[in-house]
Amino acid sequence: MKAQMLEVEIKEVKEYLASLEKQLQELQENCDHHFQENTYYETCLKCNKVNSLYY
Ligand SMILES: [Zn+2]
Numbered sequence: 001m002k003a004q005m006l007e008v009e010i011k012e013v014k015e016y017l018a019s020l021e022k023q024l025q026e027l028q029e030n031c032d033h034h035f036q037e038n039t040y041y042e043t044c045l046k047c048n049k050v051n052s053l054y055y
Contacts, residue, residue, distance in 0.1 A: 031047040
């Protein structure tokens with residue numbers, strides 16, 4: 001069944017994506033940020049974390 005194969009693949013990709021997001025989150029939590037300010041936001045040069053400066 002093609003549909004079942006696709007479902008399995010979708011599940012695997014979602015799990016992979018979740019693990020990547022977790023890795024990125026951990027990296028950004030452990031970073032001693034070095035922010036570079038732009039007009040409306042600041043970006044960390046080390047971990048790429050973005051903070052909005054205007055809410
Ligand atoms: Zn950072």
